[in-house]
Amino acid sequence: MSNEGFIVTPWEVRGEVDYERLIREFGTQPLDEELLRRVEKHTGTLHLLFRRKVFFSHRDFDWILDKYEKGEEFALYTGRGPSGHTHIGHLVPWILTQHLQEKFGAELYFQMTDDEKYLHDPSLSLKTSIHFTYENALDVIACGFEKGKTFIFSDIHYAKTLYGIAVQVAKHITTSTIKAVFGFTDSTNIGMIFFPAIQAAPCFLPSILKGKNVPVLIPAAIDQDNYWRGVAREVAPKLGFYKPAQLHSKFLPGLGRGGKMSASEPETAIYTVDPPEVVTKKVMNAYTGGRATVEEQRKLGGQPEICPVYHYYHMLFEPDDKAVGEIHISCRSGNLLCGECKARLAERVRRFLADHQRRREKAKDHLQDYFLKD
């Protein structure tokens, strides 16, 4: 969707996103307290990303829980467009997905859309896109997914299976539907026109591999919603499969002013491969909700609601609810100044990335164990 002040599509997120409005306009359901209490029963303490409403919306998540409570296993499906290195914004849905895998014992099918990234970006070679499939997979594995229950695949390298599913989806989707859902035109290349069928295919992959209908839950940022709404959920009943359920997250903001963290503004994105000194520099240069001068800030207080630094604590880097509340209060009161706040965050991020990079390095030894091949 695209209107007054913000744009949310699979390729672009701009402006201050009004998430309540996305729920209304996309026709999704809010992740309400009742549903969260139900999750808590199964997971113990509610995950930070649920508690803080980073995941805030869903489709049929209640149905997934119904199925689970009746003893039926569900599968998780999420993915990544491998056009470059992973940044910490990408990790948000993966962290929750890992948590769900652990707590619900679910298999994960993880799609690397190297075809889409190549088709979409005129300057990207197929070789580069495939290269980042494997680079990014190291970050996926570093999130702690379970070997034997986690199946990563490249659209290009796993096409033997995917293409056969995708043509079944494609047979039921007209060009005009794809144009309406994604805003494509006759100038769009035919690979992009077909790609939604490839992205829908993994919704049915667990069912095909198991030979029985398997419920699928897709945790992903809400900009991907129209793939599932307009294609996979439309086609599922025609092919005899369950409609895939979704959990929608907000976007981790970039370190600049407004918008999600994006590879198109690399100085405002923290990459998982960034060395500590680069992290420090990026965080210390971040846009904040601070005032023009120290005096003003002491007098008026900071504005955490528009501050990416505050959002980083809130969404990812301060697990203690009380502590994050204190950051909010001391910022608002003018006690906490931006320099100190950023220095503390930089320290948190460096520690987080040091751990991640250690696991990422280890993942190189068993990368292929996580990949689906035929």
Next chain:
Amino acid sequence: MSNEGFIVTPWEVRGEVDYERLIREFGTQPLDEELLRRVEKHTGTLHLLFRRKVFFSHRDFDWILDKYEKGEEFALYTGRGPSGHTHIGHLVPWILTQHLQEKFGAELYFQMTDDEKYLHDPSLSLKTSIHFTYENALDVIACGFEKGKTFIFSDIHYAKTLYGIAVQVAKHITTSTIKAVFGFTDSTNIGMIFFPAIQAAPCFLPSILKGKNVPVLIPAAIDQDNYWRGVAREVAPKLGFYKPAQLHSKFLPGLGRGGKMSASEPETAIYTVDPPEVVTKKVMNAYTGGRATVEEQRKLGGQPEICPVYHYYHMLFEPDDKAVGEIHISCRSGNLLCGECKARLAERVRRFLADHQRRREKAKDHLQDYFLKD
């Protein structure tokens, strides 16, 4: 193309086809005497399908011969849409292709477009289409292609390699180009929109497998021409490959009145799996260029030019040029009546099919040896 009295597209051939006009409208070159003499130098006696102008048109076949004469090997590429059993009309290009393989020592890449047939025909299941991939492959092998130089592949089962090539083609082809070339609309499913990229992919497959640019020659009925003209030949230079060359054949007519042999009129098509009594019945029921009564025919003579029975002798079943000329003369003179002429043809076809079916049966033992898999 579609105009006054006849239609020729990849999905439909109707009416009396004016082949001279197709050459002009498609912008191809006639296979002239000079070129045929050049072929003869390499093949010895000119093949019946060249001599009788069943193959009548080309693109860049002279360039293929240039390359060959300079010592550069070329590859052959042709294919089949496996929507049902093979009929003898399908065999025409395969017979010439086998001859070219034998005389020029060329590798053959043979595409089974099970994806296209499934996507195009609402009533066809993917399973059935894939089933006929392997059924039809038996007929290909029965034509005498050389093991180790002949690589058959199913679009679905070989997608691991094909899809990666097809996305490279697709990136350079807009939806409006595909609409213009194939007459597709926004109601066309997105699989059909993408499929031309899959059909173009094998033009570049030999080059990719060999790691060097390989000239490719495509012998096929002329209704397939717009695939190569509108897609593969457009994209080739952008991807750094040679443009594929083509040899175009006429259509073997059906046994009814007008039009090519077509599975949509099964009583007028002779299938390679038809038993002898069915062949006899179909041939004896054929439409002919004969007159309403024997008396009239004795007086006026028959009309071989509009007679499928005569065309079968001419295109396939009477290799002796003198003998085929005699059939023509004795038909025109009213000496040869249709009953006798059909009975003789039925005998020829039965013998042809008995041989073919024997080789087809033997092919079952080494079917997989001819298939490309990854």
